[in-house]
Amino acid sequence: MERTLSIIKPDATARNLEGEILSMIQAEGLRVVAMKRLYLTTEQAGGFYEVHKERPFYGELCAFMSSGPIVVSVLEGEDAIARYRKLMGATNPEQAEEGTVRKKYAQDIERNSVHGSDAPETAAFEIGYFFSQLELVG
Numbered sequence: 001m002e003r004t005l006s007i008i009k010p011d012a013t014a015r016n017l018e019g020e021i022l023s024m025i026q027a028e029g030l031r032v033v034a035m036k037r038l039y040l041t042t043e044q045a046g047g048f049y050e051v052h053k054e055r056p057f058y059g060e061l062c063a064f065m066s067s068g069p070i071v072v073s074v075l076e077g078e079d080a081i082a083r084y085r086k087l088m089g090a091t092n093p094e095q096a097e098e099g100t101v102r103k104k105y106a107q108d109i110e111r112n113s114v115h116g117s118d119a120p121e122t123a124a125f126e127i128g129y130f131f132s133q134l135e136l137v138g
């Protein structure tokens with residue numbers, strides 16, 4: 001069993017897509033073992049995306065992620081990290097495969113509707129950023 005962090009980003013909550021995206025996640029067989037709705041400050045978004053600090057789009061990304069509410073959840077399943085990344089699709093929706101969340105809903109490379117951890121170490125950091133042990137209900 002593996003856990004990964006999912007975020008439904010502000011472009012998606014603005015379009016009322018939380019239910020649609022959660023349906024796709026659950027149809028894939030991943031279990032939601034924690035979930036909450038948050039409205040991050042720019043600083044909180046910055047702390048989450050610390051690994052991207054040197055990238056040219058860091059400032060824009062933090063502004064976007066704090067521009068509206070997000071829904072963060074922890075997904076559990078066998079091979080959950082890779083399975084959720086596959087379901088999300090490529091970062092740039094123009095390159096995302098049919099049937100993926102980003103192909104269906106992303107607006108552009110930044111406003112791409114969802115986040116998912118990319119490795120076990122990042123998943124552990126990201127889950128701990130938003131949730132305490134008590135909030136993980138497997």
Ligand code: GDP
Pocket residue numbers: 057060061090091109110111112114115116118
């Ligand atoms: P992910 O793992 O597929 O989410 O992609 P990355 O880790 O490379 O980037 C993190 C997030 O930064 C992406 O999901 C986008 O929201 C945003 N992003 C990535 N590349 C760009 C870019 O070239 N320009 C802008 N403005 N945002 C980007």
